[in-house]
Amino acid sequence: MTFSKSKRNTIVEIFNGRCAYCGELSGALHIDHKIPKSKGGTNSLDNLYPACSNCNCFKSDKNIEEFRIKILTQINKFLNTTPYMKIAINSKIIKIKKGDIKFYFEVRNEMV
Numbered sequence: 722m723t724f725s726k727s728k729r730n731t732i733v734e735i736f737n738g739r740c741a742y743c744g745e746l747s748g749a750l751h752i753d754h755k756i757p758k759s760k761g762g763t764n765s766l767d768n769l770y771p772a773c774s775n776c777n778c779f780k781s782d783k784n785i786e787e788f789r790i791k792i793l794t795q796i797n798k799f800l801n802t803t804p805y806m807k808i809a810i811n812s813k814i815i816k817i818k819k820g821d822i823k824f825y826f827e828v829r830n831e832m833v
């Protein structure tokens with residue numbers, strides 16, 4: 722989907738040039754439909770989020786809660802299948818904090 726330069730700039734500026742999901746600062750953000758068009762999402766500004774390439778591709782046609790579950794599933798799979806992660810966790814090099822995945826658009830106001 723192609724958006725006018727003006728609409729695209731407005732969407733990116735709302736999020737201070739960051740990916741709405743991971744918060745990465747990028748000059749090459751995609752425009753993502755928060756609610757995918759395939760699931761009834763529209764092209765209104767409140768449904769359009771800037772997304773880095775990784776987040777946009779990984780989110781694909783998932784809605785926000787499906788995307789959150791997809792990330793948690795991948796994290797758990799990684800933690801449970803990577804022997805080095807068990808060593809890192811047991812050695813307290815890495816501390817796993819249980820909780821929900823929070824996207825940048827959900828926490829950005831707390832980060833100021």
Ligand SMILES: [Zn+2]
Pocket residue numbers: 740741742743744745772773774775776777
């Ligand atoms: Zn991202």
